[in-house]
Amino acid sequence: MILHNFSAGPGTLPTPVRAGLSEALALKPNGQPSIAEVSHRGPAFAAVAEELLERLRRLMGLGDAHQVLLLQGGANLQFAWLPMALRAGRTPAYLTTGHWGEKALAEARRVSPAEEVGSSSDSGYCDLPEMGHLPARCAYLHYTGNETIHGVQFAQPPAVAAPLAADLSSEFLSRPYPYNDLAFAYAGAQKNLGIPGLTVVMIRQDMLDRVPDTLPAYFDYRKWVASGSMLNTPTTLAWFAALETCRWIESCGGLGFFERRNQARAQRLYAFLDRSAFWSNPVAEHARSVMNVPFFPNDENRTADVVSSAEAAGLLGLKGHRALGGLRASLYNALDDAAVETLIDFLGDYERRHG
């Protein structure tokens, strides 16, 4: 039986990326150090860093106005770091569309004033919010591009005059995106860019002028730019995994290829759920995530049985996040199309047996 891994993250790796990591770490008869055992300032790792940044910028279609940083700490660290470094005496605004947006806003409020200018919590985070008025001196508008838990996604960035700051963790590199229209974006690597321990931050050059000189060096984005993201020892193996992943994405045809494929199979799954009287997804159609599909059996008490039956059928990682319950299928780039077909077959079969 072939196993399929729907984990929301750390997620499944593309086959060549996993094989490349294994091979890079394999013992060599002469004791040649692996990429994980050499100085990050030496030539072998410098080549990894250079190619990774070049490929990332090309995939993102970035022009000269933006810098790409490779950091640690995940989205959670950016929740506090962003307002500390970039509010510049102004008021950050937040759009809340789920669990992660709530956390981003709560952390911002610990270090600065922050206004919530829209929230879809009244709908149980099953829709996108209406945009209220921005504060007078708006530092930036923060939104969560894709809510990994609630399965709610912005089709496009909100159209506002304020600088846009986006948490793109679970949709980064899943499709072409207007990165050049954003002032700031961040994303953990453990969804579509390899293994945990790497956080990609994109920052528009002019935003760097906002960083207060009084911040600790670690929180000064300018110092990360100046050091090529090597203010301290980077998570070298995660950088290497990210490079292998970028190579794989480009070899498959780039982000356009993945957008078409990801859209098609997400629509197949949503269409199946909508046709079914047994399974459901509660999110408004225009707000549905292409990456993370939460779904529920008509009797909540069945959830545990569904998860274990799915595992027995080789469908792994379908248990929903504890904050929401139910099930969740994460359809990251590295997942095979066959996994989605197998899942739909399994769900149809389960419905016939228990519906």
Next chain:
Amino acid sequence: MILHNFSAGPGTLPTPVRAGLSEALALKPNGQPSIAEVSHRGPAFAAVAEELLERLRRLMGLGDAHQVLLLQGGANLQFAWLPMALRAGRTPAYLTTGHWGEKALAEARRVSPAEEVGSSSDSGYCDLPEMGHLPARCAYLHYTGNETIHGVQFAQPPAVAAPLAADLSSEFLSRPYPYNDLAFAYAGAQKNLGIPGLTVVMIRQDMLDRVPDTLPAYFDYRKWVASGSMLNTPTTLAWFAALETCRWIESCGGLGFFERRNQARAQRLYAFLDRSAFWSNPVAEHARSVMNVPFFPNDENRTADVVSSAEAAGLLGLKGHRALGGLRASLYNALDDAAVETLIDFLGDYERRHG
């Protein structure tokens, strides 16, 4: 020719650890996910986390009064985080014995008052400083257990009444250490505990009461304790590498074994350097590091030639840090004894040819 890797970090991995990582990532015919592709909250990774913490605590000989956290961001993040979270309105004190101690003090001063109570900068960081008076309400005394660049090491923690906070990055797990006498300690994994992306933080239970409620969640050590170091997605592969490394350390006989071995070979190298009229190490004998041995040819202009000749002889990673120049041999646990013998032979031979 067998290659030997003296890199100061990311450093050489024990053979079984590297092999274990490669094997864990190898493709499986049925598509079984690797440890890098499963939820950090699932049973497979929970088993890694539990065994890692158990082994770390046993290796450190920790009693119930201390917590061990597994974080990201390296020592550099702790430089600012520690005083933000644990000064509790008091004045932190710092002992400066090299490059890293300087940085720790500078970062503390960005977020709090901080007093330097001793520095060996007058000696060019070739000795340990005399201890001055502690401030009246001393938050803690910070010291750098082993200066990776300057090769200066405290044989034992300073004897003071204040809570001790130690940067132990490059000596962590190289010998038994009185961890229970410390209030706080931190260490990056990329020296003696595997690969970059993991920072071990040890904190005495009573210090947790000092954390201000107003800090961003990310900087609240209590939240990391409560979540089992899973406030957000951990660097799962670095945790796995750390677990494999702890297993290897214990299988070799534990920290006592490594203390004896590390001492013996460092003394062989220092004795060779002291006998030589061509090579030298400037550090006072009682302050010499067992882990990192900086050394210099009698003519500084020879350094580049020494580095490239050494590489040609299979001795890698000997180039000194750019802040100090010269050469540096890092003698971490995973280095073979044969590497040190080969290095001494090479240096003797180089001296005969060029001395």
